[in-house]
Amino acid sequence: MRAGRAADLLADLTQPPTRRTCLTHVEERPAREGRRGFFPEWADPRLVAHLAERGITAPWIHQQEAAELAHGGTHVVLATATASGKSLGYLLPVLTAIGARELEPEARRATALYLSPTKALAADQLTNITTMADGAGLRDARIAVYDGDTPTEQRRWVRRHGTVVLTNPDMLHFGILPGHEQWASFFRALRYVVIDECHSYRGVFGSHVAMVMRRLRRIAAHYRADPTFILASATTANPELSASRLIGQDVTPVVEDGSPRAGLTIGLWEPGTRTRVDGRGPGRSDDAGPEGEADPAGAGAGSGPDAAKATDDGAPAGVDAGDGEGGATSGSGATSEEPLRRSATSEAGAILADLVERDVQTLVFARSRRGAELVSGSARRLLEQKAEHAFAPELADRAKRVAAYRGGYLARERRALEDSLRSGELKALASTNALELGIDIAGLDAVVVAGWPGTRASLWQQFGRAGRRQDRDGGALALFVAREDPLDTYVVHHPETVFGAEVEAAVFDPANPYVMTPHLCAAASELAIRDGEESIFGPTARDLLTTLAARGVLRSRPTGWYWTMTESAHELTDLRGSGGEPVRIVEEASGTLLGTVDAASAHTQVHDGAVYLHQGMSYVVNHLDVERAVAFVHREDPLHSTHPQTTSTIRIRQVDREVAWSGGVQLCFGTVDVTDQVTGYQVRDVFTQTVLAQHPLDLPPRTLTTKAVWWVIPQERTDAAEIPGEELPGALHAAEHAAISMLPLLATCDRWDIGGVSAAQHEDTGEPTIFVYDGAPGGAGFAERGAEDAHAWLRATADMIAECPCEAGCPACVVSPKCGNGNEPLSKAQAERLLEILHP
Template identity: 85%
Template sequence: MRAGAADDLLADLTAPLIRRSCLTHIERRPARAGRRGSFPEWIDPRLVQHLSSRGITAPWIHQEQAAQLAHDGQDVVLATATASGKSLAYLLPVLTAIGAREHDYAAPRATTLYLSPTKALAADQLTNITAMADGAGIRDARVAVYDGDTPSEQRRWVRRHGTVVLTNPDMLHFGILPGHEQWAHFFRALRYVVIDECHSYRGVFGSHVAMVIRRLRRIAAHYRADPTFILASATTANPELSATRLIGRDVEAVTEDGSPRAGLTIGLWEPGMRTRVDGRGDVARWQDGEGAQVDAHRADEADDVDGGAEGAAGISGAAADEADEGAAGKRREDPLRRSATSEAGAILADLVERDVQTLVFARSRRGAELVSSGAQRLLTQKAEHTAAPGLADRASRIAAYRGGYLARERRQLEDSLRSGELKALASTNALELGIDIAGLDAVVVAGWPGTRASLWQQFGRAGRRHDADGGALALFVAREDPLDTYVVHHPETIFGAEVEASVFDPANPYVMTPHLCAAASELAIRDGEEEIFGPTARDLLMTLAARGVLRSRATGWYWTLSESAHQLTDLRGSGGEPVRIVEQASGVLLGTVDAASAHTQVHDGAVYLHQGRSYVVDRLDVEQAAAFVHREDPLHTTHPQSASSLRIRQIDREVDWADGVRLCFGTVDVTDQVTGYQVRDVFTQAVLAQRPLDLPPRTLTTKAVWWVIPQALTDAAEIPGEELPGALHAAEHAAISMLPLLATCDRWDIGGLSTALHEDTEAPTIFVYDGAPGGAGFAERGADDAAAWVRATADMIGECGCEAGCPACVVSPKCGNGNEPLSKPQAVRLLELLRELDGDAGSGS
């Protein structure tokens, strides 16, 4: 776009009366010229010549620095902005090493293992690496993907002949390390390991990947290889610390970004209130956007896939995204804001009408489909009622992009967007990572993506042509959610703050134990070798030997069982065997849901949405891990209810804030049981019935942070005893929603519990805990910066204009108690008390 075009677009977008007050903040980032370095002398001249033919006569300074460190054998993490050319930085040493033997037979063989968090990214890099190797004429660069989709005959070829093998942590764990003998040829020559988008390895998944990397290092050492690790990351806080924790040895960071940057105008957008357009009360249709009417029971307005209770933290991301604008919002009588999904669809229609190539990031697969179809519908309707030429054609050039599509379909969509054939895509975060989608005019982010790092990654998709004279537009559209609402009214949380550090804990015993078993089954763990896994590994090995899982000998530890040790490990932390969803009449497998979410999503009687069609669950067979369903379009939704209890196992640390208030961090046991569900009218969300369920309890041992607040203090603050449970509950909801400001987590990664009298603390207590066995590091991050956490939570709840509580402050879409009891006014008083006491203590956490 031309200079100033972004400002013109914002003016157009906010011209309609319904949008006049939506824009809460504008931030302008000027264009930046690039800073060039020079190609080091050791680079294969064929690469230099090939790059020169493409107009690349010198690398950016960060590319040169990272490539030089890697060539010198120094593990390095390159943490620079989206589209800064990180791929070239690792390809220079990788392809140079591989091509060395073509002109010097004395040079050692060199192979490279490339790890990405997604198959799509690996497929994209396959194209890029192959094109560069072929363009430079490096014949020994035999580049291949090795993942779950790779045919058996091709796998054999890759093991024998591949020199650049692209895979993911799951396949490395399940398919490569267990059969390392078949990879001996590859491992003996292993020179580099590239870990792309390493900031995505966080929480329990990050802890698992850290253990897989340690096992990889051990196998490589067995074949007398000591590869150099090259990590590529989005801009993160302390990238060298996160990368060091991930691979288990010191890593040097390159963070000075020398790439050019196009000008970017960023707008923070809060949708306005819905306005009734007929007189039918709660069953009304709402006016949304510019004249488009949408039913109140539409999927993005009413919650048709259920989240869990706070006690069911760790619910799958898909379910979490589906519930993000849930029916909890119907608790109040105030008008609700237009949904972020509907708003993004209307904005997308306006942008496409103006011939602006746009990418929309939605929170869920369904959200991406709804944004796309909503924009198409608006443009089609306008084409029918106006004489504007080309609108119908532009509507056909909008598409959705998400997981669940065939790889061939995704590649076609990516190519069509690059070529300009497609004018817009509405995507999940599948396009957030390094897939090369360049030159977009605008990006719209519908709903907080989880972290600042993700937000900047998504914003970075706009203006990737590096046109110094041009500009691009990025919009963040807030959901009616506490964190989203807080961000659009506190722009300093984005523009004045560092991005988060990746949070994960490789020492988590629940993570380390199965990996020690896997390592012992791959190669006996010799005495002293266990140090690669961390200082607690030896004690865990001795415990496993005492249980008979491993056999201890003078030379080390050996795997003794006949079954595969690798099946003990669930890298993605889904909580066990996935539950199959089977259509009862036909026996067709519709899909799966992870075990941790099954009790809340596919319990008996649950309404389950699959690919836009509704099903009702006839029976959940817990033992067989199967849910049997039938096709139905009911006029109700289902909302699980649960009972939770929490016992403190161990206090790791404790801080006295003041006046007897204690902040604690430690290990807890959380027991959660889905006890029943509400049947709610799909239009009004009125409760039609309450149904009991008989499901077994589930216990989670994890890490938590908690506040112990003496009742004498709450009495002195004039918080009535009958309202204390509601005050604690509302403060708990608010704290859960705000923790993602500090830690690289989502609301759905954590859980909470509050009580006016806890049996272990004998006082009013608020707990927030990690939703993964052994903990994921999120609660600990909250304990580390509790003062800032309390301040942000108090500010958020105090600034919300509602009286009784709403989805923008204390009403939670995942509450298993139906958001009862809640007392927003007393929660404000309680949080202000904690804030004041922190100031009195003078230290916070």
């Protein structure tokens, strides 16, 4: 790119009158020279020669340090920036060990297991590792992917002959550890375990993976192997603590980044107000609606049993919800005359079209599956319109080179998109966070992040997809486009929350009994758990084993615990907490399988009558067969969107911690039962978001036992603050929404990972109460993190509400996109008074 290209692009994007006030902050990150180390003496000379042929005459200092530690048998976590070349840090010792017998016949055989959180990353690394091994002429490096897409006939070859096996935690859990006898020769020679992008293992998923790692260590020990773990991570706080918790052993960190860095221009962008479209009022809200993909747990719980008594903003485990923007602000107090901001999704689509028009290869990260589809579709339409009006056929051609990428696509679709992106055939891609991790996308000039991705770590990881080529003279461009959401709005007006703050540490709890229990069963079915051996799983494992034996799930013998059931123990858990068998989405007329959605998301995404998007095409659900896990759909382009409604109740099961707050307020943390049920859905006009109809649904309730933080506020305190009794539910509800939206500043979560309930008189406390809970069985550590730093959490919440210029509440402060009550009732003014009680 020519000098100043990123700055020129930013100037072009802000040129239209409707965008001149959108840019709230620009941050320039200058280019940085790299610092070289040297190749260790033990490194395979063939590898060193091959790397020299590729222009790599010496490793960066962090690559050398990590390789030296791993070669010496020290577990290591390499936590440096995106595109810093972490892969060489682990490939140098791995490939050297695997090729050792070719140089020294007496050397022992070595194998390595590579784990990634996504199939896309494993496929990308397969190409990278194969290229390096083949280039160096390492005959013993037989590299293969072993995942759900691997053909049956190929799996046998991998088990027998693979020396570098790339897989994911799910396949390790379901497909490798249960049949470890078939992998005996591989495990006997296991020298290294590489865990790539380990910062992504957080929440309940991280807890599950931590248990899988302990089971892996146990199986390796059974075959007398003691592998060294090498973990690669984006920059995080205290990476050694998270890595140690993940594998259950001490880990040494390498954090000094010696790689060069291309210049990066970062802009924070707040969309302007909408214009009228075809005389129909505010422009179409392309991202309104709950159909989507918040890759963590998500959304859409509804009103309590009495809307005047209990209100909520729920997040049952695994629900897959979209960003839900669009000005559907029923109950917010906002009048129809108030200007509505353009949605982040439609804004990102317009920005993407402008960048593609300027021949800028761009990746857009959307917050949902629906958002990714709509960004790509919007960009294509705009480019086609410009091509027609300006008689520019080249724009029509570029429109065909814009696509979407998300979970739920079939494997062949994902692979084709990944290949087209690498080859440059695709000019732009709108993706969920499925492409956030690791994949090397050469030549990427710009990244647009549409909506807060959940954590600062994820934001920087996504920004890091831009500027990967070091020869980019003018630097690359990264834009964060804010949704009409409290946290997004707060970030674009407080840039210090991004540029002046440390990234978060991964939060997960391996001791979660809801996670550990099924993994103890799985471990016992793999190998009987001998007496004393259970300590590898943690100090509470023995009590849980005793309980399982008392229930007849395990059989206790003097030598240990045995699995005796006929069912598969590995089917007892789902690592990603999706809640059961994925629901297949089938076009009823043709029988074509379009994709899948996780079980817990099905009730909100593919209920009867739901509008579902796939590859830019709309489908309407004819029927959701809950028992058969199939949603039958037909092709249709309706001018409406669908929005599920739910009811929710919360009961306190156990108080683990209680702290006296100011003025008699109690801050509590403990275990709760949350029961949610999708009771119906609204049909809304896609242009105005006007409610056109409401339909009931008969779906079974779901109960979630999880961890929560809650405040119990004495009624006399709210009376003394002169909060009218009739406005108290609205004050509690608004404060609950705001607190949920701001917790991601402290914990590695986003608002779709957590839920909330508020009640003017909760049945268990007898007082006004606000709950915020983890949207995962047994908890994920997010509510606990909020309880530990409640003062900072409440201060940010109070500041955010006070700084919002609206009078009665809006999506940028207290209106929630996932409120099952339709944001009724809400009282922004009284919420400010209530927060003064909680945080004087």
